[in-house]
Amino acid sequence: MSFDPMAAAVDWLDAYRAGGIERILAMYAEDAVVHCGCEGIKIITSKDSLRAYWVDRLWKRSASHLDNVQLSKDGTVIAYVTREGVVSALLTFNASGQIASLTCGPLN
Template sequence: MSFDPMAAAVDWLDAYRAGDIETILNMYADDAVVHCGCDNLTITGRDALRAYWVQRLRDYPASELDNLQPSDSGTSISYVTGNGVVSALLAFNAAGQIKALSCGPME
């Protein structure tokens, strides 16, 4: 069975919406990098990633899916939070884990 980056992005959003931090963290590669345009942060390392998601789940819970599209490097997904629509680009490694996430408010 081959890896489906679109399905993985939906699984990521479902875990985000459920507030399931352990599932979210398990989706990331150990060397993943998150570029957060909402807070102008770059996050690396498991401890920093956990702290980021604890804060994100508390302050910016996600609700509904806005859009989902394939991209050259993975999947582009946008979703609604209490502060508006956020766009995220998820890039995956060969094992199907998130290697990079770039997100920020829709303009």
């Protein structure tokens, strides 16, 4: 069976919406990098920092529903709604189908 990056992005959003921190963290590669521009620029590069980021994010910026998902030349772009507005996230995946990088920020 081949890897479907759009389905993986939707699975990521489903885990986010459900508040499933362990499920979310399991989706990331060991060397994953997160660039978040939602509340100033944050760059997360370690598992401990990634856990702290998601604990904070789930508490402050829960996601409600999917706005859009599409493939791009760089990965999968998924847009979702939070109480602050629409956020766009670019997910790239490694050969194992884990998230290698996440770049997110408010959709202007």
